Amino acid sequence: QVQLQESGPGLVKPSGTLSLTCAVSGGSISSSNWWSWVRQPPGKGLEWIGEIYHSGSTNYNPSLKSRVTISVDKSKNQFSLKLSSVTAADTAVYYCARSRSMEVWGQGTLVTVSS
Amino acid sequence: DIQMTQSPSSLSASVGDRVTITCRASQGISNYLAWFQQKPGKAPKSLIYAASSLQSGVPSKFSGSGSGTDFTLTISSLQPEDFATYYCQQYNSYPVTFGGGTKVEIK
Numbered sequence: 001q002v003q004l005q006e007s008g009p010g011l012v013k014p015s016g017t018l019s020l021t022c023a024v025s026g027g028s029i030s031s032s033n034w035w036s037w038v039r040q041p042p043g044k045g046l047e048w049i050g051e052i053y054h055s056g057s058t059n060y061n062p063s064l065k066s067r068v069t070i071s072v073d074k075s076k077n078q079f080s081l082k083l084s085s086v087t088a089a090d091t092a093v094y095y096c097a098r099s100r101s102m103e104v105w106g107q108g109t110l111v112t113v114s115s
Numbered sequence: 116d117i118q119m120t121q122s123p124s125s126l127s128a129s130v131g132d133r134v135t136i137t138c139r140a141s142q143g144i145s146n147y148l149a150w151f152q153q154k155p156g157k158a159p160k161s162l163i164y165a166a167s168s169l170q171s172g173v174p175s176k177f178s179g180s181g182s183g184t185d186f187t188l189t190i191s192s193l194q195p196e197d198f199a200t201y202y203c204q205q206y207n208s209y210p211v212t213f214g215g216g217t218k219v220e221i222k
Binding site: 048 | 116144147149151157158159161162165169202204206209210211212213214215216
């Protein structure tokens, strides 16, 4: 059974870069799936950030595209998110998920943007 | 972007009630529609994909229907563990978008 686990700093300074990793266990990141990032500001709804295939192909939300980079490391069976020039509006719980229909989710990690 | 509109945004129901949540897409999405349940402080949990296919391990009291622009999630007999927020999601086209959520509360 595939499991996902997010990791990374819980506090990022304004104008800095948010960096998170999603470790995949119980399955291969090279399987026929897209791997997604989703975020949820406190008390609000869900926002899709983007996705990556094991080949390195990516799709991003246009609202974030200029600041987002998603990459994959097949040797470590993980994928990563970088979000640059962060502001308080980027404070959220960040989730990784498998496939576009998101049948498997990580537990999520809260990232706070504050000085 | 495809807008996903859920209704109602919240509802109060009793244990044993049949509950129906509606999701409408701003344009046709075929059956590329998923439903999720989220409890406070927890990650969303997948219930339904492809509009009507039940995820493995999800109780059959949950069912989904619809195609095109109009979709429903039905809980046949509400139990205490079903009180949560429910989201629909379209994955027919980019960007992937979610509905605003429906909070199901105890009456």
